[in-house]
Amino acid sequence: MTTKKQKEETSKAKEASVPTIEYLENLVTKIDEQTSSKFERFFLPALAVFSATIIGMFVIIYSITQDMTRLANSMDPNMGGNMSSMVTSIEKLSNNVSQMTLSVAHMQKNFFQVNKSMDIIARKLDNLDAISTDLTLVSAKMDALEPMLINMEEMNKNMTTMQDSMTWMQRDLSIMRASFSKPMSVINKMPFPF
DSSP, rough: OOHHHHHHHHHHHHHHHSSSHHHHHHHHHHHHHHHHHHHHIIIHHHHHHHHHHHHHHHHHHHHEEEEEEEEESSSSHHHHHHHHHHHHHHHHHHHHHHHHHHHHHHHHHHHHHHHHHHHHHHHHHHTTHHHHHHHHHHHHHHHTTHHHHHHHHHHHHHHHHHHHHHHHHHHHHHHHHHHHHHHHHHHHOOOOOO
């Protein structure tokens, strides 16, 4: 048994110490198989992913350029003129806003003056209570004047009757003058030296 083991060990030592050509060819084929299997496992899927990424980016860039072309075609050809008119309108608006600011400042000054005037009016309105009491006193005194008003009405009636009497007297005097004028005209025609 020892001889068999020793023979096997010596054969293994010979094989390990000096490789044969077949052994080397087998080793090269095994290494080629391992490298080709690693290439198929790692590089080909990475190449497929990279290719898909490149194709996707190309599609995205193509769609963006198409959208930009559509946008450029759909824009107004008179955009420059419209923009210049918009700029002039905005300049006018800014000028109007500055004028409005000045007007608001003047309005603020006027409101301060109105506020002062309202304070003066409020002080004068505080005197309305005194004016109201004075008016009640005047009303009471007017009530005391009522008999005088009655007497004034009676005087007015008497004056109208006096006026009527005066018109009657005037009429009577005119009649009397007419009746005296005829005899007096005769006397005037007489030749008396006076």
